[in-house]
Amino acid sequence: MVAQGHQTVSSKALGAALGVSSDKVRKDLAWAGGAASGARSNHVGQSGVGYDCATLHERIRSVVGTNRQWAAVLVGCGNIGRALLAYGGFEHQGFEIVAVFDSNRKVIGKKIGSLEVAPMSDLRRTIRSHQASIGIIAVPRSAAQSVAGQMCAAGVRGILNFAPMRLAVSQGVCVTNIDVNVAIEQLMMDVSLIGQSGRAGRGGS
Amino acid sequence: MVAQGHQTVSSKALGAALGVSSDKVRKDLAWAGGAASGARSNHVGQSGVGYDCATLHERIRSVVGTNRQWAAVLVGCGNIGRALLAYGGFEHQGFEIVAVFDSNRKVIGKKIGSLEVAPMSDLRRTIRSHQASIGIIAVPRSAAQSVAGQMCAAGVRGILNFAPMRLAVSQGVCVTNIDVNVAIEQLMMDVSLIGQSGRAGRGGS
DNA sequence: GTTTGTGAAACCTTTCACAGCA
DNA sequence: TGCTGTGAAAGGTTTCACAAAC
Numbered sequence: 001m002v003a004q005g006h007q008t009v010s011s012k013a014l015g016a017a018l019g020v021s022s023d024k025v026r027k028d029l030a031w032a033g034g035a036a037s038g039a040r041s042n043h044v045g046q047s048g049v050g051y052d053c054a055t056l057h058e059r060i061r062s063v064v065g066t067n068r069q070w071a072a073v074l075v076g077c078g079n080i081g082r083a084l085l086a087y088g089g090f091e092h093q094g095f096e097i098v099a100v101f102d103s104n105r106k107v108i109g110k111k112i113g114s115l116e117v118a119p120m121s122d123l124r125r126t127i128r129s130h131q132a133s134i135g136i137i138a139v140p141r142s143a144a145q146s147v148a149g150q151m152c153a154a155g156v157r158g159i160l161n162f163a164p165m166r167l168a169v170s171q172g173v174c175v176t177n178i179d180v181n182v183a184i185e186q187l188m189m190d191v192s193l194i195g196q197s198g199r200a201g202r203g204g205s
Numbered sequence: 206m207v208a209q210g211h212q213t214v215s216s217k218a219l220g221a222a223l224g225v226s227s228d229k230v231r232k233d234l235a236w237a238g239g240a241a242s243g244a245r246s247n248h249v250g251q252s253g254v255g256y257d258c259a260t261l262h263e264r265i266r267s268v269v270g271t272n273r274q275w276a277a278v279l280v281g282c283g284n285i286g287r288a289l290l291a292y293g294g295f296e297h298q299g300f301e302i303v304a305v306f307d308s309n310r311k312v313i314g315k316k317i318g319s320l321e322v323a324p325m326s327d328l329r330r331t332i333r334s335h336q337a338s339i340g341i342i343a344v345p346r347s348a349a350q351s352v353a354g355q356m357c358a359a360g361v362r363g364i365l366n367f368a369p370m371r372l373a374v375s376q377g378v379c380v381t382n383i384d385v386n387v388a389i390e391q392l393m394m395d396v397s398l399i400g401q402s403g404r405a406g407r408g409g410s
Numbered sequence: 411g412t413t414t415g416t417g418a419a420a421c422c423t424t425t426c427a428c429a430g431c432a
Numbered sequence: 433t434g435c436t437g438t439g440a441a442a443g444g445t446t447t448c449a450c451a452a453a454c
Contacts, residue, residue, distance in 0.1 A: 011436075021425070026436065026438085047432055048432040049434085050436085064390050065396070070393060079284050089386060093390065166224075176392040176395070178388050181294065185269050187381040188299075188300070188339075190379040191270070191338060228447060231416090232445090234414095250415080255414085256414090413452105415450105418449085420446080423444075426442085427441095432435085
């Protein structure tokens, strides 16, 4: 909406665009204005007018963290890894992949886009030197836990995991899983249930 | 656990493996035994013993739908599409990709694994002839809504969407989104919050 | 002794409803 | 009039606690 030149937006309009009620939007945004991210005023919106798009956008970016810079390292340059490197939509999120690693000798040294694939032995050093706080795991299931261990040891704060398994990580390290198997089962279950009762489950991320 | 030869398993053991309480496991499994999938008995587990692994597995497969056969069509054979085709772990979920489509003339006719890339003009006919109930969208954002429309018109019941946007679909069609941008923001937020309060958000799918 | 299934309590989220403000 | 922010009600989920079953 900022990009489209809107000055303000109402909770009702936001809710309609997102498929939720205006109440929910207001409750959530009240939190974003108050408790979160050290804001001084409790009021993000203006009665009778709505929310100032630019201000709201900046507040949300501050809560989510997209206004800061995040360096990430990627391990695994199979199809998933290459898809991530090819996808350019991360810059405006303050997110950048600064290095790629693989254990396969045949791909080490090859260039993918602007990055050269590095050997796993460099992982620790690179994470430290770049102060990378995010690790991305795009390796087969059998290698995932080992990679996660090395990432934790090197000091990452969060892991984005594409391997279809639950990772054990050091305390204080966050994990977000992207598991296609789980997503497919979710979808199959939703489709099955809609046939019985007529209600649709809305998709998550 | 079935594969590992376990006879029975307790709610406590399941909960520990999953990171949830035994109460929650029992409540959920009580539903799986009763309300769901036309089971006749209310009891899945046995007092003092636990749950029979094989029976429980079959019940869950029945609820999720992995005991039935699902045909899916894939649109888009970029890195994501190819990653899905290369990943072989879907058979035991009753899930099979039966056809691949792309709008790019240069890839139409090429073989990826055992499937030949077909032109978009074949989409409707193939979905009908294979009775495919699932469509997978692995195309750029700009093409996603159009593909979703064609899939809905051809009669799919569910869509797995990799494009970073919310799809508008016909009533009765379920959508599950896999959005890397959202996952990354989730992770960044979790990492930010852990720094402040010491609590970790657990990863979704 | 162990473990399930389930009411009741505690907790959390969403919706309702409206005072207050522009 | 239109909209926010927020108490209160409603609705849903998780935890507690224990009788019944093995």
